[in-house]
Amino acid sequence: MTDYLLVAGLVAVYLWLHFSGKRKKKGLKKTKAADWFTVKKVDSDGLIYTEDDRYFYMIEVLPISFVLKSTIEQKIIWSTFRDFINAIPHPLRFKTESHPYKLEDYFEELAAEATDTGDVNNIEYVEEQRLMFTAYLERNQISDRYYYVFLETDNRYLNDMEAEFSNPLLNDILRKNSAKNSSQDIDTARQELTNSTRICEGALRSIGMSTNLMDRKEVLKYLYRSGNREISSLITLEEMINRTAEENETLHSFSKMHYTKGASAQ
DSSP states (O other): OHHHHHHHHHHHHHHHHHHHOOOOOSSOOOOOGGGTOOEEEEOTTOOEEETTSEEEEEEEEEOOOGGGSOHHHHHHHHHHHHHHHHHOOSOEEEEEEEEEOOOHHHHHHHHHHHHHHTOHHHHHHHHHHHHHHHHHHHHHTOEEEEEEEEEEEETTTOTTSSOOOSOHHHHHHHHHHSOTTOHHHHHHHHHHHHHHHHHHHHHHHHTTOEEEEOOHHHHHHHHHHHHOHHHHTTSOHHHHHHHHHHTTOOEEEETTEEEOGGGOOO
């Protein structure tokens, strides 16, 4: 029975990967979050402060299969999405990232179950499947996709803070001459982004999408992974920080963020 479940599981994964895997498009310019902003600080709730006095919230979105929806459902989705964008009073960005599929944990679990059976054939079978899937993923360049919404605001978009002028230069002068990052500014930014988060999550969930407002830990992991694609699949953020702390060094420039000894990210 265990063997049948194992085979069924592997076949299901294989079919899913085979029909959903897509090659990366060529010729498209790649951008990273670091190209948009330089992070100065991240609060526990995920509020991002930038060096140029902007504030961000990040929302991870699990997509739905649009092509499987009926024509009427597709129209509803587009209408909801359009209304959601029009309801946000400040800038927002959408970003899609591709990362290699990671099945190590899955096969480690299968290997542990095979070992518990004490059957050498089961153990060898799981290892053969692991090698086959790994080779298949690498050969076909199959990637997992992550989708993010960036909600952004700054003093220029904070209503009720100060009079708004049509001249951007005048706004910038007034902003620079005002007290930067005051507690009132931060509270107002957090409240506005929180309101926008509710609009965003409410709209996306109404059409079947799952959303997650990313906290500080998740934001730091995202910035590390996004800015260090070559090594992030080999070394986690925690491992990198621990290694640096053990060597009594200060680690800089993980997606333009600073991490200090003892894993105390700003």
